[in-house]
Amino acid sequence: MTKTYVLGMFPYPSGEGLHVGHVRIYTAVDVISRYLRMKGREVLSPMGWDAFGLPAENAAIKAKKNPMEMVPTNYANFKRQMQDLSLSFDWQHELATTDPAYYGLTQWLFLELYKQGLVTHEEVPINWCPKCKTGLANEEVMADGTHERCGTVTGKKNLPQWVMKITDYAERLLTDLDNEQLDWPRGILEMQRNWIGKKEGAKVRFKILDDRFQIKELEVFTTRIDTINGVTFVVIAPELAKQWIKAGWKANSEVEEYVAVALAKSEQARLEEAKEKTGVATGIMAENPVNKEKVPVWVADYVLEGVGTGAVMGVPQYDERDLAFAQKYDLPVRDLPLDDYAQILERLAKEGVAKQETHYHLRDWVFSRQRYWGEPIPLVYCDKCGDENGVVALPETELPLTLPNLESYEPTDTGESPLSRVAEWVECKCPKCGGKARRETDTMPNWAGSCWYFLAFPFWVSENSEHSDNSENSDSQKIQKSTKRILEEYKSKSKTPYADFWREVAKPAIDKWGPVDWYLGGAEHAVLHLLYARFWVKVFLDRGLLDFAEPFLRLRSVGMVLATDGKKMSKSLGNVINPDNVAKKYGSDAVRLYEMFMGPWDQAISWDTRSLVGQQRFVERIVETAAKTGAKTSPKLLAELTKLAEKVTRGILEQKFNTAIAGMMELINLWKNNDLVMSQNDGQKFAQLLCPFAPQTAQKVWEMMKGEGQVEKSHWPEFAEGLVTEAVPVTMVVQVNGKLRATIEMSKQESAKQDEVLRQVMKEEKVKKWLTKGEPKRIVFVPGRLINLVS
Numbered sequence: 175m176t177k178t179y180v181l182g183m184f185p186y187p188s189g190e191g192l193h194v195g196h197v198r199i200y201t202a203v204d205v206i207s208r209y210l211r212m213k214g215r216e217v218l219s220p221m222g223w224d225a226f227g228l229p230a231e232n233a234a235i236k237a238k239k240n241p242m243e244m245v246p247t248n249y250a251n252f253k254r255q256m257q258d259l260s261l262s263f264d265w266q267h268e269l270a271t272t273d274p275a276y277y278g279l280t281q282w283l284f285l286e287l288y289k290q291g292l293v294t295h296e297e298v299p300i301n302w303c304p305k306c307k308t309g310l311a312n313e314e315v316m317a318d319g320t321h322e323r324c325g326t327v328t329g330k331k332n333l334p335q336w337v338m339k340i341t342d343y344a345e346r347l348l349t350d351l352d353n354e355q356l357d358w359p360r361g362i363l364e365m366q367r368n369w370i371g372k373k374e375g376a377k378v379r380f381k382i383l384d385d386r387f388q389i390k391e392l393e394v395f396t397t398r399i400d401t402i403n404g405v406t407f408v409v410i411a412p413e414l415a416k417q418w419i420k421a422g423w424k425a426n427s428e429v430e431e432y433v434a435v436a437l438a439k440s441e442q443a444r445l446e447e448a449k450e451k452t453g454v455a456t457g458i459m460a461e462n463p464v465n466k467e468k469v470p471v472w473v474a475d476y477v478l479e480g481v482g483t484g485a486v487m488g489v490p491q492y493d494e495r496d497l498a499f500a501q502k503y504d505l506p507v508r509d510l511p512l513d514d515y516a517q518i519l520e521r522l523a524k525e526g527v528a529k530q531e532t533h534y535h536l537r538d539w540v541f542s543r544q545r546y547w548g549e550p551i552p553l554v555y556c557d558k559c560g561d562e563n564g565v566v567a568l569p570e571t572e573l574p575l576t577l578p579n580l581e582s583y584e585p586t587d588t589g590e591s592p593l594s595r596v597a598e599w600v601e602c603k604c605p606k607c608g609g610k611a612r613r614e615t616d617t618m619p620n621w622a623g624s625c626w627y628f629l630a631f632p633f634w635v636s637e638n639s640e641h642s643d644n645s646e647n648s649d650s651q652k653i654q655k656s657t658k659r660i661l662e663e664y665k666s667k668s669k670t671p672y673a674d675f676w677r678e679v680a681k682p683a684i685d686k687w688g689p690v691d692w693y694l695g696g697a698e699h700a701v702l703h704l705l706y707a708r709f710w711v712k713v714f715l716d717r718g719l720l721d722f723a724e725p726f727l728r729l730r731s732v733g734m735v736l737a738t739d740g741k742k743m744s745k746s747l748g749n750v751i752n753p754d755n756v757a758k759k760y761g762s763d764a765v766r767l768y769e770m771f772m773g774p775w776d777q778a779i780s781w782d783t784r785s786l787v788g789q790q791r792f793v794e795r796i797v798e799t800a801a802k803t804g805a806k807t808s809p810k811l812l813a814e815l816t817k818l819a820e821k822v823t824r825g826i827l828e829q830k831f832n833t834a835i836a837g838m839m840e841l842i843n844l845w846k847n848n849d850l851v852m853s854q855n856d857g858q859k860f861a862q863l864l865c866p867f868a869p870q871t872a873q874k875v876w877e878m879m880k881g882e883g884q885v886e887k888s889h890w891p892e893f894a895e896g897l898v899t900e901a902v903p904v905t906m907v908v909q910v911n912g913k914l915r916a917t918i919e920m921s922k923q924e925s926a927k928q929d930e931v932l933r934q935v936m937k938e939e940k941v942k943k944w945l946t947k948g949e950p951k952r953i954v955f956v957p958g959r960l961i962n963l964v965s
Contacts, residue, residue, distance in 0.1 A: 175216040179687045180207045181628055183695030183703070184222045186620075187249035188229035193743060194751045194781060195735040197259065198769045202732065202831065203694050204261045205770065208866040209826045212890040218687050220267035220631040221256065223249040226277070227620020228306055231547035232324065235584060241547045242579055245272060255753060259762045260869045262886070266639035267631045271549075271623030275658035276630065278574030280622055281552040282672040283710070285567050286717050288553075292339045293541070295563040299413065300540050301440050302331035307585035308544045309333060312441065312537050314702070319443025322698075328440045333589050336542040336551060336616065340709050344534040347708055348372055350723060357728040359776075365700040371535025373397050376519055377483060378528045380408060380460040383468060388422050392460055392471070395482030395533055398492065399522070400515040402464050404508045406500065407488040409453065409472045412436035413479035428454050429473060436475035444475045451476060451499045463527040464518070474499065480537050539706070541619060546583035546592040548617030550575045556604040556611040565614070566606050570672045571665060575613075591615040624703050625710040628690050628725055633657065633683035676719060685721060693726035696734070704729075730829055733777040735769075740780050751781055763868035764790040770831035770867055792839060793871050796864070799842050800875045804851030809921050811850045814841045815860060816893045822863045823890075835867060854879040859891035908935050909954075909962040910944040925958045935961060 182203040185196055200221075207219040225245045234241035249270060256263065269276050287293050301310040305326040314322050321328050340347075348370045350356075351363050375397035382390055394408060410418075412433045419425050419433070432454045436444065453474030460471050469488075476495070477486055490500035490507040500507055522528030542551065552568040552575045560566055568575060578599045583592045593615040594600060604611035640656040655663075660679060664671035689711075707725045714720040736742060737749035744750065757765045767789040773779040807815070818837045825834025841860070845852060852860070857879035865872035865885050876885035904925040908916040916938055924930045932953065935941055947965045954962035 175214065177687060178210050178215045178217050178692070179632075179690045180210065180217060180219045180692040181631070181690050181694070182221075183693070183699065184224050184624070184627060185252060186227070186229040187223045187225050187245055187252055188233040190248055191251050192255045192753055193735075194753055194756070194769065195732075195743065197753050197765065198735050198775070199694055199696075199732050200256065200261050201259070201766045201769050202730075202775060202829065203692075204263075204766075205826055205831060205866040206692055206694075208262060208869070208886060209823075209890065212862065212865065212886070212888065214889065218267070218632065219263055220269075220634075221253075221261075221263040221265065222267075222269040222627060222631065222634075223252070223271065224620065224624050224627070225249060225270045225272040226548050226618075226623055228308070228324075228543075228545065228547075229620065231545060231583075232306065234547070240579070240581070240583070242272075246270070258757060259753065259766060262869075266636060267634050268636040268638070269627070269630055269634045271627065273658075274574045274576050275661055276634075277549045277623065278661065279630070279672065280549050280618070280626070281568075281573050281575060282570060282676075283626060283714070284549075284618065284622070285552060286719070287338065287710075287713055288567060290713060290717065292342060292713060294337050294339065295334060295565070296337050297332060297334045298337065298540070299330045299332050299437070300335055301328045302333075303328050306545070307587065307589075309335060309540055309542065312540075315440050319440040322702075327443070329438050330440070331589065333544075335540050336614075338539040338541045338709075340539045340706075341534060341536055343709055343712050344370055344372070344536050346712055346723075347536075347705070350708070350712075353724060355727055356724060358726075359697070359729065359731050362697060362700045362704070362729065362731065365697075366705060369536060369701040369705065373482070373533045373535075375399070375482075375531060375533065376522075376528050377531045378402065378463060378487070378522060380463060380469075380487075382471075383459045383461055386424075387418075387458065389418060392485055393483045394485045394487045395531065396487055398489065399519050399528065400513045401489040401492045402462065402487065402518065403513055404489045404491045404510045405462050405467075405469055405487045406490060406506045406508055407470050407472055408460050409474045409477050409486050409488055409499070410456075411477040411479045411484040412473055412475055414484040415456070415473045425456065429456055432473060432475075436473075439475070441478050441480070444478070451495070451502055453499065453503065455503075463522060463525070464513075470505075472499075472503075481535060482533050539709075541622075542614075542616035543619050544589055544591045545585055545617055546577075546580060548577075548619065549622055550577055550593070551614040551616060551618060553614045554602055554604060554611040555614070556607065556609065558609050559604060559606045566604055566611070569605050570670050572605060573672060577617075591617060593617070621703060621706050625706050626714075628693075628707070629680075629684055629688065629711075629714075629720070632687040633680045635660075681719065688720070689722050689724055690726045692728050692730070694730045694732060697731040731776055733773070733775065733779060735772075736778055736780045738781050738783075756783075756786060760786055760790040761793060761870075763871045764793050767792065767835060767868055771835040773832060775829045775831055792842070793868065795842055795846060796838075796868075796871055797874055797878075799846040800852075800857060800860075800878050802845060802851050803854055803857060803879070805853060806851075807853045807856045808848075808850035810848075810919075811841070811845055811852055812856060814844055815852070815856055819859070819863060819891055819893055826866065831867070838864060838867075858885075858888075861885050862888055862891045904958050906931060906935075906958075907960045908938070908941055909960065910941065911964055912962060913944075915944050916940050922958065928953065928955045928957075928961070931955070931961050935963070 180203055182199045207217050210217050230241055230245050234244045301315050303310055303321040303326055305324050315328050316322050319327055351366060375395055376399045378394050380392045380394060382392055415433045453472045456471045456473055458471040459468045462469055488496040490497040491509060553565040555564050556566050578596055600613050600615060602611050602613055635656050637656045637658055661675055664675045668674045711725045712723055715723050768786045818841050821837040822834040825831055858876060858881045861872045861875040862885060869886055872885050904920060904922050906918050906925055918934060945965055950963035950965050952964040
């Protein structure tokens with residue numbers, strides 16, 4: 175049996191329940207999963223909870239509750255709502271990232287990255303959210319400089335951080351986007367390519383012409399070394415200017431003030447404001463290595479430290495941005511021809527002042543958070559035996575390092591995690607020497623658990639399903655023990671319990687199901703979760719933990735469900751639609767049908783309750799119309815049913831769910847509004863086509879048509895090859911003595927036989943009245959088109 179892994183991005187249980195945007199994603203997942211099961215596939219379609227991190231913690235602070243109590247209550251309600259909507263997830267695989275059994279594995283995987291040399295401790299200027307009081311990765315700061323979670327304008331702060339060296343994988347992350355196996359939206363592929371931002375160019379050294387200055391050279395990265403003769407100024411980033419000041423540069427007050435203001439902004443905010451160029455002259459001159467001309471050095475906030483070397487050469491003749499800057503500050507513009515790129519690079523390389531280099535926009539991932547609600551980082555500081563980062567990794571036998579239950583967990587103003595206040599937790603013994611040690615008090619970001627959750631589902635068995643043996647959606651009925659229990663058994667008998675568990679339990683299940691075949695969710699994760707997950711999978715491949723390099727083969731992005739006024743749904747605006755309320759009023763099948771019918775699935779659309787009422791009426795019409803049965807399906811209706819099967823199949827596979835439902839509406843209208851009937855056998859086929867979208871209504875129709883058992887356990891309907899054309903009624907033209915006297919409909923098969931056509935024609939009174947001389951003397955017959963009776 176062919177396996178298929180269908181997954182929707184699991185939700186943050188930060189609110190009390192689902193909203194209708196969640197329903198749009200998860201109904202689509204359910205439609206695809208139900209269809210594939212009915213096609214005979216072995217399907218894994220699990221669900222879990224992305225329960226750690228800022229969304230849940232901020233919600234708990236606002237509600238004045240402990241997240242350890244609030245979050246499980248929330249996701250229990252999420253689960254109840256999903257079940258009420260007939261979402262057929264494999265609940266035996268249910269997991270939460272806050273479960274110590276789960277985050278013990280997250281901690282072990284973190285240590286695998288640490289062993290690979292991909293995690294370092296650095297004091298770095300990080301994006302800082304003053305409201306959430308925590309550091310942020312670049313990917314978590316929006317284009318306008320605000321935090322993607324709370325909307326607060328971010329700034330910069332120097333803090334010691336754990337940083338993941340995602341840049342070590344920049345080239346693979348980029349080139350693997352061209353993998354033919356990846357079926358992703360073009361827009362998301364481009365977003366990742368642009369975020370990784372590969373640039374081929376050259377690093378060129380400009381001599382600094384200032385004897386009072388300790389720094390004697392300035393390195394500039396350029397992709398256009400062929401324009402170097404036209405350089406009229408050089409611009410450095412504010413971060414580089416600050417480094418110069420620390421190195422002894424006596425900058426004037428104007429420069430110092432400009433640098434301070436610029437560094438208070440996020441990179442994204444600076445880029446957003448870069449349309450209006452600002453800068454300040456340093457008073458320092460540099461020498462162009464090609465023509466030895468002196469050019470001024472400026473500081474400007476549109477130059478970023480992390481892009482290239484943090485310094486760019488200004489060539490206003492060939493760069494619009496440089497031209498705007500030159501015009502604003504009255505800097506010269508040279509009209510010079512381009513040099514030959516290869517020749518000028520070769521010449522400068524021989525002189526030792528240039529070399530070819532590749533740079534990436536992608537920055538290393540700031541991984542630590544100064545918050546409470548996250549996975550504890552399994553490292554301790556030991557003055558005696560710490561490594562180059564001053565730390566010792568916890569052995570596997572001490573995992574999971576559990577998060578203490580705190581009554582007061584609000585973030586501090588000092589830049590330290592709330593865990594730093596818990597002395598009895600912080601102070602510990604070094605696992606290597608047994609001496610005094612201190613735990614790392616920063617926690618992991620909410621992305622840690624979601625970086626690998628899709629790998630966990632295949633082997634995960636929840637405690638609630640520990641003794642379940644009745645699953646029919648996957649092979650989990652063979653497993654009796656929960657993952658938690660299995661891990662405890664490994665820890666009781668092994669010194670490397672997590673490595674052994676992964677090799678013997680996790681990897682075989684992942685090998686069977688991975689990678690994910692269908693992954694559905696929001697495009698807003700393009701350079702966050704989707705990028706981080708790809709990074710971790712590549713590392714795990716290198717560590718021998720996996721046998722594939724890409725986590726998600728087919729990605730589909732859902733359009734946002736907006737409020738009725740076209741605005742984004744928000745609790746603060748009071749415009750959130752609760753699926754409980756609409757499902758109770760209109761029925762869960764009507765809600766499912768509406769979410770799939772409201773418009774193209776990948777496009778944003780506003781909620782319209784009137785259309786939901788229409789789906790409720792459609793459900794009622796289906797049940798009412800299904801009573802019109804007969805021994806044989808009317809040819810016209812059979813033709814429509816046959817065409818519908820193809821339309822629904824294509825609609826599901828291409829996420830054109832609205833066209834599939836439109837086809838069902840057309841068939842019901844044809845069936846209801848005409849003197850047509852459907853056989854019970856064909857009625858069962860209609861129920862099967864309806865099942866992925868409206869399973870409860872489909873079951874009613876199935877039972878009305880005397881179907882046995884459950885419709886969702888039946889096989890997807892099949893029609894004999896050529897049945898569509900055979901079932902389409904043919905309109906025969908009937909002439910008497912060459913004049914049109916009638917038209918009659920019959921099957922294509924009947925229309926090919928003269929005797930059958932004549933038999934039906936001679937029953938028509940409007941034909942017989944023109945045959946005044948009795949039986950026709952001669953018959954002209956064109957199969958499938960015309961019969962002419964000559965008297």
